[in-house]
Amino acid sequence: MIDLNKPGELIIKQRYSPRIKILLAVVLVLGLLGSAGFIYNYGLNRAGFERQSAQETQQTLQDDMRKLRDEKQGLQEALAGAQRTIQMDQAAYQDLDKSLKASAQEIVKLREELNFYRNIISPADKKSGLRIQNLYIEPAGGTNQYRYKLVLIQALKHESLIQGRAVLEISGTQVGEDTVLRFPAANGRPIMVSFKYFQDIEGKLELPRNFQPIRIKVYITTPGGSSMAEATYTWPLG
Numbered sequence: 001m002i003d004l005n006k007p008g009e010l011i012i013k014q015r016y017s018p019r020i021k022i023l024l025a026v027v028l029v030l031g032l033l034g035s036a037g038f039i040y041n042y043g044l045n046r047a048g049f050e051r052q053s054a055q056e057t058q059q060t061l062q063d064d065m066r067k068l069r070d071e072k073q074g075l076q077e078a079l080a081g082a083q084r085t086i087q088m089d090q091a092a093y094q095d096l097d098k099s100l101k102a103s104a105q106e107i108v109k110l111r112e113e114l115n116f117y118r119n120i121i122s123p124a125d126k127k128s129g130l131r132i133q134n135l136y137i138e139p140a141g142g143t144n145q146y147r148y149k150l151v152l153i154q155a156l157k158h159e160s161l162i163q164g165r166a167v168l169e170i171s172g173t174q175v176g177e178d179t180v181l182r183f184p185a186a187n188g189r190p191i192m193v194s195f196k197y198f199q200d201i202e203g204k205l206e207l208p209r210n211f212q213p214i215r216i217k218v219y220i221t222t223p224g225g226s227s228m229a230e231a232t233y234t235w236p237l238g
Contacts, residue, residue: 015099116153120155123155129228129229148170153198154195162196162228165193168217172215191203
């Protein structure tokens with residue numbers, strides 16, 4: 001084809017026949033279809049690989065979880081066993097502690113008894129006569145009510161009978177003033193003493209509600225009123 005607008009220059013434009021155009025279109029479509037198939041197959045293969053990898057990962061996690069559950073179960077069983085062992089050890093320790101305390105109390109009691117009989121038969125100071133071995137006072141349940149136990153012995157020599165009376169003199173404060181109470185009172189029943197070796201005297205006493213005891217003194221007197229022995233203790237006594 002000759003362009004008349006440009007003199008002296010000959011331009012030739014190639015034209016394709018319809019058949020060639022159709023052939024090119026078919027080739028292009030086939031190429032696109034091939035590319036699409038390749039991409040599709042690649043996607044399927046990739047998805048399959050990732051699915052397999054995910055399954056393997058899931059299986060690994062499940063195995064780890066199973067191991068952790070087994071380990072947890074083992075630790076729980078070990079903890080339960082340790083707790084049972086501790087409980088048994090604590091029970092055994094408590095039993096042993098009770099036994100030791102009971103033994104210690106028994107030893108104290110035996111020593112007191114031994115000292116009691118030693119003071120009767122062979123006192124350390126080798127002095128004979130009446131002695132106030134001990135005085136015990138404990139609450140009797142009521143308000144300001146107490147039980148007492150007075151222990152008397154005759155040391156070394158026991159040929160003669162000791163006879164007399166016991167008096168408890170309690171010093172304290174009452175409404176802010178120093179006060180002394182005597183048991184039994186002047187018109188009360190006397191606490192009689194009569195023994196050769198030893199005597200335990202027990203009784204009850206009641207203090208005024210507003211009286212605060214500080215100490216207690218024990219007198220042992222003859223029937224004629226002469227003092228034979230005395231001892232002073234700080235309140236409270238056990």
